Amino acid sequence: MKRHTLALVCLLGLLQPLTAEKQEKVETPVVTAQAEPSVVVLLKNKTLQLQNIKVGDKIQVLNILGVRVVEKKADSTIVDIQLNLTPGYYIVKVGSTVRKISLK
Incomplete structure (x- = not known):
């Protein structure tokens, strides 16, 4: 009896008309942020570029002690030092960019 009732409920559930609300298309504008070029730190001999x-x-x-x-x-x-x-x-800080260098 339980199986028949369960089957009947499932069958009635499947026969119900499916309704869905109409969804409107919304176009989202694409915004591309141009990233600033990153700071390039080059060290050749004892010249920092x-x-x-x-x-x-x-x-x-700064030295490793922060001095x-x-x-x-x-x-x-472009700056040469x-x-x-x-x-x-040593630590090189340019604006908000921080890089580590090794001076030999």
Whole structure:
């Protein structure tokens, strides 16, 4: 008896008309954000070259203890800095970008 009742309920459920509300198409505009080019840090011999930086950005070179050993303002998008420092690891900060370098 339970099987017949269950089968009848399932059958009636399947026979019910399916209704769905009409959905409107909404077009979403595509926004592409152009990312700023990332800062490029190059070290050749004892010359530090920074590329893709903003004019006026503050450039800092810190030793591993966090002591500032070089500070300069960028006067162009490419800056060369001669590093007359002892060999070791240093931190380069340009604006909000931070990179680690190894001076040999």
